[in-house]
Amino acid sequence: MEAELKEKVEQCLNCKVKPCTKGCPLENNIPAFIEKVKQDKLEEAYEILSETTVLPAICGRICPHYKQCMGKCVRGIKGQPVNIGDIEKYIGDMSIKNNYKLPNCEQERNEKIAIIGSGPAGLTCAAFLRRNGFKVTIYEKYSQLGGILRNGIPNFRLDKSILDNTIQKILDLGIETKCEMELGKNLDLNELQKEYNAIFLAIGANITKNMEIKGEELTGVYGGNELLELNNHPTYVGKKIAVVGGGNVAIDCARTINKLGAKSVTIIYRREEEQMPAEKKEIEDAKKEGVSFLFKHNITQIIGNEKVEKIECIKTELVQKEGETRKSPVEIEGSNYTIDMDYVVMALGSKTEINVVKNLGLELTQEKYVKINDKKQTSNEKVFAGGDLVGEKSTVAWAARSGREAAESIGKFLCKQLVTKIPKRPKRPKRP
Numbered sequence: 001m002e003a004e005l006k007e008k009v010e011q012c013l014n015c016k017v018k019p020c021t022k023g024c025p026l027e028n029n030i031p032a033f034i035e036k037v038k039q040d041k042l043e044e045a046y047e048i049l050s051e052t053t054v055l056p057a058i059c060g061r062i063c064p065h066y067k068q069c070m071g072k073c074v075r076g077i078k079g080q081p082v083n084i085g086d087i088e089k090y091i092g093d094m095s096i097k098n099n100y101k102l103p104n105c106e107q108e109r110n111e112k113i114a115i116i117g118s119g120p121a122g123l124t125c126a127a128f129l130r131r132n133g134f135k136v137t138i139y140e141k142y143s144q145l146g147g148i149l150r151n152g153i154p155n156f157r158l159d160k161s162i163l164d165n166t167i168q169k170i171l172d173l174g175i176e177t178k179c180e181m182e183l184g185k186n187l188d189l190n191e192l193q194k195e196y197n198a199i200f201l202a203i204g205a206n207i208t209k210n211m212e213i214k215g216e217e218l219t220g221v222y223g224g225n226e227l228l229e230l231n232n233h234p235t236y237v238g239k240k241i242a243v244v245g246g247g248n249v250a251i252d253c254a255r256t257i258n259k260l261g262a263k264s265v266t267i268i269y270r271r272e273e274e275q276m277p278a279e280k281k282e283i284e285d286a287k288k289e290g291v292s293f294l295f296k297h298n299i300t301q302i303i304g305n306e307k308v309e310k311i312e313c314i315k316t317e318l319v320q321k322e323g324e325t326r327k328s329p330v331e332i333e334g335s336n337y338t339i340d341m342d343y344v345v346m347a348l349g350s351k352t353e354i355n356v357v358k359n360l361g362l363e364l365t366q367e368k369y370v371k372i373n374d375k376k377q378t379s380n381e382k383v384f385a386g387g388d389l390v391g392e393k394s395t396v397a398w399a400a401r402s403g404r405e406a407a408e409s410i411g412k413f414l415c416k417q418l419v420t421k422i423p424k425r426p427k428r429p430k431r432p
């Protein structure tokens, strides 16, 4: 083990109450796997992680650790928290290098389950169902598995060889895959129900929300999610680009565009830096690379004759309103001004692909997410759903947990006596 990593694991106090575990959406047994790394028992560390996750090399790289496990680490109260992300990444990478196996089923079952979508929720659900002996087939609309992990996270944040290796470990459990199969095109939910005992829908929600401002229809306005997913960019060289939003999609878009040679990239965010949902490290990296930020600003209109020429911005202040837990941004009257701009990228959150979702024949929520009960079951008892499609908190780890919970519910639905060994979980925070 490298000296630097040794130093990181030695920081861990092996706290009995495991605050870090409580901060982890997957409830990974953090002190236990760190103890195994201290003893240089890496395969055992991987086994501990595998009880709750199948994505350690990915989550170790891209999770917002400071907002999750590391944000709860007692070492962080008076100094720096234990670098849990780096330790998890190391174990994940070693599992790839040394070909450690995920735990597999001890008993084969006859029930067949179709998983639609191969992002973090779909992959995790598939692995945990297979672990319990079910026959699992993953359907994916693109030619390669990975969903948002492949088509929504740029290479500089997640090297796709890591993703490929992680997926291979999951498929090695004995999972079938059918690519280039898309709901609403060449895949039909009713037909699937005849063939499978249960279905898990995890097709995500990767359509950028509109801002509903003047000029949004102009040429040169892009949705951040679509830009990352299709990786189909205009020429940015010599151009000025505004990215509106404060989450990881905004940062990923800004950094990608900056690397593609833009003259300037400016992120516009309504609140202060500390309130940005994006990971602290990603914000710092974006700054180092030359991305600019306009905090406490909003965009009120996009101006141009057919194509983007300018944007109008307005300054905001944060005001504590009655009944609200955090301050809300309020526009400061008369503070509007315009800036020359060539392209605008909207990165304001995601919504479902309504044409696909409304044709599923399932009950939807008011916000047009698929409605589920506490067992992740939709209005059709054979169909379960999770991840972004049901409007749950949108990070990779939360999506993975959603897949794991769905696997547990599907297992119990198909096989009443099934007992799973996953620990009790903390309450999921409300969507901001």
Ligand code: SF4
Binding pocket: 011, 012, 013, 014, 015, 018, 019, 020, 021, 030, 031, 072, 073, 074, 075, 082, 084
């Ligand atoms: Fe180790 Fe920090 Fe977790 Fe305590 S809270 S067990 S120090 S990682």
